[in-house]
Ligand code: AMP
């Protein structure tokens with residue numbers, strides 16, 4: 001039976017989801033709420049208010065939607081999947097309770113402790129324990145990491161080099177209240193040394209499969225300098241994680257966490273994103289997210305052959321088809337074209353030129369764009385994900401292609417990192433030794 005699908009979200013991740021779903025044999029109609037100028041070319045964008053759960057439900061009934069795929073964390077944390085599931089709509093995306101794995105660092109740590117999963121050592125303090133937290137910081141070794149417990153738009157983590165910086169961070173969270181209720185509690189944790197990777201597990205709450213491992217580039221500047229962002233580029237598969245390591249991650253991290261959540265009566269149905277630090281004593285969890293990562297999704301999905309919609313649908317109905325997709329042997333690199341000033345203030349409204357690239361190995365995902373009178377303008381911090389996808393597993397070749405495509409695209413104030421995927425050189429050298 002062909003399926004009608006509704007994807008919630010408006011970023012590069014959702015463009016990638018819609019594109020991949022559109023290539024499925026089992027798809028009939030696709031809608032995206034609200035979508036962006038990229039998704040509008042391959043599906044129908046909707047203007048429904050995404051916080052109005054009842055309106056979304058009524059749309060699902062009217063259009064006979066077989067599956068809702070929720071992209072961002074906020075609607076999940078707001079309980080959209082619970083609302084729809086209670087009304088018998090199939091949803092790919094965890095319940096509000098299971099989404100706490102991203103929305104509360106303290107909850108995530110508790111699950112990891114129960115499941116005996118490797119992560120940074122930590123302590124927790126709440127607002128009333130301000131003085132105890134200061135005492136703890138006085139006697140700590142540096143660097144250490146302070147995290148606001150709740151969602152903080154990617155700004156809730158501070159790596160503190162010394163006591164002064166740590167007390168200032170504590171003050172910002174507990175006294176200045178910069179994160180509002182997300183800062184009621186903090187987690188102070190050990191600073192982990194190593195290389196980061198993102199692993200996505202697609203799960204029906206019991207079984208799971210992992211997708212090709214990716215590496216994000218979170219800092220705004222070359223060589224991982226400057227502020228943290230939503231992600232300035234990604235590539236997959238990363239040679240940092242070989243087959244042996246992915247099995248270890250599956251057995252020692254993904255499986256125990258999925259089982260633990262299930263045992264606790266809060267099965268996780270959707271994409272469990274493990275943000276990992278590969279340390280010299282093995283992989284450790286930095287964080288979990290309750291959704292696909294962005295920009296990683298833009299490089300991971302094009303590397304799947306098979307029926308991606310079947311994968312998501314089978315997870316949503318609680319009987320995961322583990323053979324629905326498989327890695328196609330290729331590689332992919334995404335470089336984010338951002339607006340100058342991002343992640344701080346930036347200007348919008350500049351026309352984007354050069355989007356008409358007709359190379360089958362190049363995908364231009366839209367994120368912060370807007371269409372007016374047939375022209376595309378910038379409308380956000382991360383504007384485009386310029387992505388190459390090649391048949392060979394040769395990330396360096398894919399990297400060349402992505403940068404070549406990017407050189408043809410321009411808008412006022414275009415900014416991008418010039419070193420996306422460079423770290424592959426280091427991993428390849430190591431594996432040749
Ligand atoms: P998060 O918002 O939890 O993804 O953290 C943002 C970034 O902070 C991560 O991608 C890491 O680069 C860094 N980070 C977070 N926790 C740690 C840690 N315990 N040790 C080292 N770096 C960390």
Ligand code: GLY
Pocket residue numbers: 216230231289292293294295296
């Ligand atoms: N790429 C990081 C994130 O999606 O949170």
